[in-house]
Amino acid sequence: xxxxxxMVLAVRGLxxxxxxxxxxxxxxxxxxxxxxxxxxGENGAGKSTLINLLTGAQPIDDGTIHLDGRAIRPKNPAxxxxxxxxxxxxxxxxxxxxxxxxxxxxxxxxxxxxxxxRARMRREGSALLARFGLSIDPALPLSAFSTAxxxxxxxxxxxxxxxxxxxxxxxxxxxxxxxxAVLFRLMRELAASGLAIxxxxxxxxxxxxxxxxxxxxxxxxxxxxxxxxxxxxxxxVAMMLGSLPATESHxxxxxxVAPGDIVVQVTGLGRRNLVSPFTxxxxxxxxxxxxxxxxxxxxxxxxxxxxxxxxxTGGVLxxxxxxxxxGPRDAIRLGFGFCPEDRKxxxxxxxxxxxxxxxxxxxxxxxxWKRVPPARQRALADDYIRLLNxxxxxxxxxxxxxxxxxxxxxxxxxxxxxxPRLxxxxxxxRGIDVGAHAEIILLLEELRNDGMxxxxxxxxxxxVAAYADRVLVMRERRQAGMLTGAEVTPAAIIDAIVRPVDxxxxxxxx
Amino acid sequence: MRLDARTLPxxxxxxxxxxxxxxxxxxFPAMLGTRVIGNLLTDNAFLGVLxxxxxxxxxxxxxxxxxxxxMGFTTVALAVMIEGAGLHPLVAFTIVLAGGALFGCGxxxxxxxxxxxxxxxxxxxxxxxRGAALxxxxxxxxxxxxxYQTLSGLSLSLPGGGRLGLIALLMLLAxxxxxxxxHFTRAGLKVYALGxxxxxxxxxxIDTGRTTILxxxxxxxxxxxxGIIFSLYTRSGYALTGVxxxxxxxxxxxxxxxxxxGGVGGMxxxxxxxxxxxxxxxxxxxxxxxxxxxxxxxxGMLLFIFIGxxxxxxxxxxxxxxxx
Numbered sequence: 001x002x003x004x005x006x007m008v009l010a011v012r013g014l015x016x017x018x019x020x021x022x023x024x025x026x027x028x029x030x031x032x033x034x035x036x037x038x039x040x041g042e043n044g045a046g047k048s049t050l051i052n053l054l055t056g057a058q059p060i061d062d063g064t065i066h067l068d069g070r071a072i073r074p075k076n077p078a079x080x081x082x083x084x085x086x087x088x089x090x091x092x093x094x095x096x097x098x099x100x101x102x103x104x105x106x107x108x109x110x111x112x113x114x115x116x117x118r119a120r121m122r123r124e125g126s127a128l129l130a131r132f133g134l135s136i137d138p139a140l141p142l143s144a145f146s147t148a149x150x151x152x153x154x155x156x157x158x159x160x161x162x163x164x165x166x167x168x169x170x171x172x173x174x175x176x177x178x179x180x181a182v183l184f185r186l187m188r189e190l191a192a193s194g195l196a197i198x199x200x201x202x203x204x205x206x207x208x209x210x211x212x213x214x215x216x217x218x219x220x221x222x223x224x225x226x227x228x229x230x231x232x233x234x235x236x237v238a239m240m241l242g243s244l245p246a247t248e249s250h251x252x253x254x255x256x257v258a259p260g261d262i263v264v265q266v267t268g269l270g271r272r273n274l275v276s277p278f279t280x281x282x283x284x285x286x287x288x289x290x291x292x293x294x295x296x297x298x299x300x301x302x303x304x305x306x307x308x309x310x311x312x313t314g315g316v317l318x319x320x321x322x323x324x325x326x327g328p329r330d331a332i333r334l335g336f337g338f339c340p341e342d343r344k345x346x347x348x349x350x351x352x353x354x355x356x357x358x359x360x361x362x363x364x365x366x367x368x369w370k371r372v373p374p375a376r377q378r379a380l381a382d383d384y385i386r387l388l389n390x391x392x393x394x395x396x397x398x399x400x401x402x403x404x405x406x407x408x409x410x411x412x413x414x415x416x417x418x419x420p421r422l423x424x425x426x427x428x429x430r431g432i433d434v435g436a437h438a439e440i441i442l443l444l445e446e447l448r449n450d451g452m453x454x455x456x457x458x459x460x461x462x463x464v465a466a467y468a469d470r471v472l473v474m475r476e477r478r479q480a481g482m483l484t485g486a487e488v489t490p491a492a493i494i495d496a497i498v499r500p501v502d503x504x505x506x507x508x509x510x
Numbered sequence: 511m512r513l514d515a516r517t518l519p520x521x522x523x524x525x526x527x528x529x530x531x532x533x534x535x536x537x538f539p540a541m542l543g544t545r546v547i548g549n550l551l552t553d554n555a556f557l558g559v560l561x562x563x564x565x566x567x568x569x570x571x572x573x574x575x576x577x578x579x580x581m582g583f584t585t586v587a588l589a590v591m592i593e594g595a596g597l598h599p600l601v602a603f604t605i606v607l608a609g610g611a612l613f614g615c616g617x618x619x620x621x622x623x624x625x626x627x628x629x630x631x632x633x634x635x636x637x638x639x640r641g642a643a644l645x646x647x648x649x650x651x652x653x654x655x656x657x658y659q660t661l662s663g664l665s666l667s668l669p670g671g672g673r674l675g676l677i678a679l680l681m682l683l684a685x686x687x688x689x690x691x692x693h694f695t696r697a698g699l700k701v702y703a704l705g706x707x708x709x710x711x712x713x714x715x716i717d718t719g720r721t722t723i724l725x726x727x728x729x730x731x732x733x734x735x736x737g738i739i740f741s742l743y744t745r746s747g748y749a750l751t752g753v754x755x756x757x758x759x760x761x762x763x764x765x766x767x768x769x770x771x772g773g774v775g776g777m778x779x780x781x782x783x784x785x786x787x788x789x790x791x792x793x794x795x796x797x798x799x800x801x802x803x804x805x806x807x808x809x810g811m812l813l814f815i816f817i818g819x820x821x822x823x824x825x826x827x828x829x830x831x832x833x834x
Contacts, residue, residue: 057713078715093713095706097773098699106703107696107715115694157714 007069008033008196009054009085009165014063016049021404023049025220026063031165031196036187038207038228039200040240041217042294042459043341044430047200050217051167054198055087056080067164078107084164088154090173094142101125101138104157132156132186148179152186159190166190167198172206184210202294204233204498218242237293237498241461259469260284261319263453264422266305268314275300276478277314282422282453287444289468290457291493297477298457299341302424305455306338307331318421332365334422337415339408341426341457347411350400354392355381357399357410362417384413389439405436412443423447424455429463441467465490473497518823519767519816520779526812527782530789538796544672546792551678554788556581556736556743556752558681560759561766561780562688563732568763569692570725571705571772572628576617577733578756579639580610582749584737586643589651589747592658599657607734613639614730618723632726636756643749650748658745677739684735689777701725705772761809762787765816786812 009031016024024046031037041047052058054065056074065072067083074080077087094103101121102109110117110124118139125138132152142150151171158166168187172180187210191197199211207214207228214231216223216239223239262281270277275297282288292298303309305316307325315322318334325331331338340347348357359377366372372380381395388409392402399407408428415423428444429437445467448454458464464471471488473481473496481496534541551558560577567574584606591602613635621631666674692698700721703711712718740751760770766783768775790808794800 077713078717081715093707093710095703095710095714095773097706098702102699102702103714106699106711109696109699111696115690116696116699 006033007031008067010064010066010069011050011054012064012066014050014053014065015061016053016058017061019403022220024053027217027220027222028225029198029215029222030225031198032213033194033196034191035212036191036197036199036210038211038214039198039217040202040207040214040236041223042240043427044219045217045240046220047217048169049220051087051169051198051200054080054085054165054167081161081163084162085167086158086161086163086165087167087169088151088158088171090170092147092150092154094150094154094157096141096143098142099139100129100136100142100145100153103142103153104128104138104160108161128156128160129153133182148175148182151175151179152183155183155186159195163195165196165198167200169200170202171199172201172203180206204236204293207236208233216240233498234494237494240293241459241494241497259286260451263318264305265317265320266314267317269301269304269311269316270313271300271304271309271311274309274477275304275474278472278474278479279314280472280482282455284453285448285451286469287448287454287456287467289464289471289488290455290474291459291461291464291471292474292480292497294459296474296497298474299426300477301472301474302338302340302426302455302457305331306336306424308338329364332361332418335418335420336422336424337361337418337420338424339411339415339426339428341430348399348407351398353396354385354390354399354402354410355395358384358395358413358417361414365418380417381413384410384416388413388443403436405440408436408440409443412440416447420452422453422455424457426457427459428456429458429460461490461493464488465493475499519820520776522816522819523765523767523779523782523786527786527789530786530793534789534793534796538793541792541796544668544670546672548668548672548674548678550785550788550792551681552675552743553791554784555675555677555681556740557755557758557762557787558781558784559684559732559736559739560755561762561784562684562777563729564756564759564763565688565766565768565775565777565780566692566701566725567628567729568760568768568770569705569772569775570701570722571708572621572722572725573632573760573770574617574726574729575629575632575756576635576639577729577736577759578752578754579636579643580613580730580733581737581740581755582751582753583639583643583646584610584734585741585744585747585751586646586651586749587747588738588741589653590646592653592655593651599655599661603738606737607731610730610732610734610737611727614733615723615727617730618726619719621726622719622722628726640749640753646749647747648749650746652746653741654745658742661742662745677742680735680739684732685777685781688732692777697721697724702773705774707773758787758809761813765809765812767816767820769820770817 007030011027011029013026013028014024015026027046027050029050039047053060056076056079060073067085072083074083074085104125105121110120122138129136129138134149134152136145171183175183187197201207211228213225214228214236215225218240260283262283264282266278266280268277268279278301280288290298290301304311307327307330310326316325323334355377358381359372363372378395384390385392385395390406390409392406399410402410428440441463444454444456456468465488468488471483471493472479473483473493475497483492483496540546560581563577564574587606588602591597591605592599617631617635620626621628661676664676666679668674692701700716703716704718704721708718741747762783763780764770765786766775766779768779787809791805794802794804
């Protein structure tokens with residue numbers, strides 16, 4: 001295995017641009033026969049885009065894909081499959097209303113005199129599934145089986161379509177540890193039979209358990225390719241989160257104003273199966289940064305704090321008095337604001353204008369019967385457009401036509417219009433261009449200096465280290481540490497994220 | 511025997527049909543005769559043919575509201591072509607079937623390429639077809655061609671004095687062909703795949719656009735055939751033929767155990783769904799004292815019960831390992 005193995009897939013300079021953001025920027029990827037290759041990166045790093053281009057789900061803007069030395073350009077998933085590139089996703093993309101055999105052979109059913117040969121389908125399906133350690137009747141409907149079995153059936157289908165390259169996109173997310181072990185054994189067998197496997201996960205333990213090589217993406221760009229055995233866990237996290245000691249200087253830590261009184265005190269807030277109880281205090285004129293890898297529970301802390309998910313333990317004090325958080329409406333009434341991670345899904349209302357999007361939270365707090373007067377709406381929108389430098393021809397333009405950075409600023413304006421006491425931001429700088437990036441960080445610092453309390457979740461460790469006064473570190477859905485004052489450095493944050501398994505890069509099975 | 515969301519509704523439908531038939535036979539022993547059975551099939555032949563097409567559409571996750579209007583247009587077009595232009599009926603039949611197929615493919619293409627809801631697109635198509643039919647003629651045009659007489663005379667004698675007319679045979683043939691196409695060919699499996707989840711079907715390499723176009727093309731072709739059958743049945747053409755029969759066809763398919771949300775169901779159930787509707791109408795005719803509108807009320811109640819049952823079955827056979 002390793003360098004002498006033959007190259008199956010060679011991706012060079014692959015690029016894909018969406019309005020306002022370059023989702024994938026000149027990325028290279030090399031897959032070798034018999035190897036399991038991890039594709040790693042935080043949300044928005046470009047993993048999904050890369051997979052979509054490889055499987056033809058999205059068109060390629062620039063770059064080349066060579067499969068076994070032959071240039072290909074998949075037009076759609078069927079075309080990619082015909083070339084030997086098949087993907088299996090976390091979400092099972094099989095059809096629950098069909099039988100297992102029909103799912104395996106859909107689109108390439110064996111026929112006899114023009115009719116589907118069900119007996120043969122059942123026989124061959126049975127034999128195929130047996131190779132994957134499944135002794136089930138393929139005539140049963142898919143919906144009769146557990147997620148883990150469905151996942152294996154999806155892989156069986158993919159492999160049976162004479163795949164050269166098997167892409168597994170977070171296949172372990174909904175499996176328990178025994179099922180993961182079965183999957184890993186299967187992956188090793190498939191690799192040994194000459195397949196190239198691209199494995200996407202956010203469990204680092206699994207990366208070290210099963211992969212031979214790692215490619216890391218960040219912000220749509222290639223960070224690097226390493227042999228798993230040669231890459232220490234600490235260095236891997238640094239690659240993913242983008243903090244290298246040499247680049248630390250360009251974000252100057254600005255002196256903060258003295259923090260004021262405690263605005264929000266969180267004590268043991270948690271919810272079973274979501275996030276273990278965590279404790280934090282957020283002061284006036286202070287940024288509390290929240291760091292951790294994807295899936296560490298960092299977003300979940302914000303959902304609990306904002307009441308979007310109800311906690312089953314612990315409580316929140318505001319100005320020293322206990323409050324009930326039954327839902328976001330309670331949180332808004334208390335003066336909390338929340339800019340969620342996924343703007344398109346949870347944040348902007350795409351078809352409404354910039355003005356309507358900005359006024360939304362203020363209107364919601366006032367109740368729907370006391371309409372914000374049109375003149376005041378316009379004044380508010382114009383003020384914030386000027387103040388935050390939102391680039392739009394006018395306030396009436398539908399927000400979906402703005403770039404990511406400007407949408408983010410409009411979202412910020414939405415909450416600023418309510419004059420919040422605590423502003424919760426989840427990945428405020430994700431998926432936006434460099435200029436807007438800097439502007440938003442500057443804005444956060446201004447808000448902080450004006451006395452607002454900020455709760456900022458970010459995977460950009462350098463940035464967090466630059467603007468946060470204290471940092472809450474999350475790991476595996478529990479609080480892993482709280483850094484204050486001089487402790488807040490990129491190195492210390494990364495150290496806290498990986499600490500318990502540090503120096504043991506070949507970790508055990510999940 | 512497995513009882514799941516796929517077989518249980520069909521069994522219930524069969525049970526309801528047998529119960530209903532037994533109840534009728536107890537009250538009116540003549541119902542058991544082959545004469546009644548022959549008439550049941552003949553009188554509902556056009557509805558059965560529409561239901562064959564509708565089964566494909568609903569299984570694919572869609573709906574086709576245009577079939578009644580296409581059928582009405584076909585009867586007028588046939589009358590105009592045969593009586594007005596003097597075409598031989600066989601030529602006219604070929605033209606309307608081809609026209610129906612093209613029309614349906616257009617509807618399917620609009621649904622796929624415009625990403626428009628089938629409800630709206632087929633509603634538009636319904637207005638188009640009905641309007642075009644009225645444009646051809648607002649009168650009922652009798653068809654007196656000798657060939658029509660010949661075709662009407664063709665029938666299969668059943669033991670016991672009953673007769674199975676050509677149009678009843680055509681319907682049974684349509685169900686047979688539709689059943690084979692749906693359950694035993696690759697094309698049929700694609701329809702199920704589309705109705706299960708069109709995005710996943712696309713990811714699994716099914717050409718969803720092509721399938722959608724062909725499904726609606728097939729449905730409209732069946733509507734054309736239903737028009738031919740109705741034309742033979744009444745030996746006339748009238749633009750307002752078949753107002754609302756698309757809803758009867760949908761009702762037959764749903765009573766037959768096909769989920770309105772698509773992906774689950776089958777062809778045999780639709781035939782029984784048609785027969786249940788016909789049976790209720792026959793019963794009311796035999797009774798003589800009830801208004802024929804009671805058919806609608808009975809169908810409505812049956813539909814309501816079936817939709818409730820389907821929900822319950824879906825609820826209790828909720829697939830494992832999937833979250834909502």
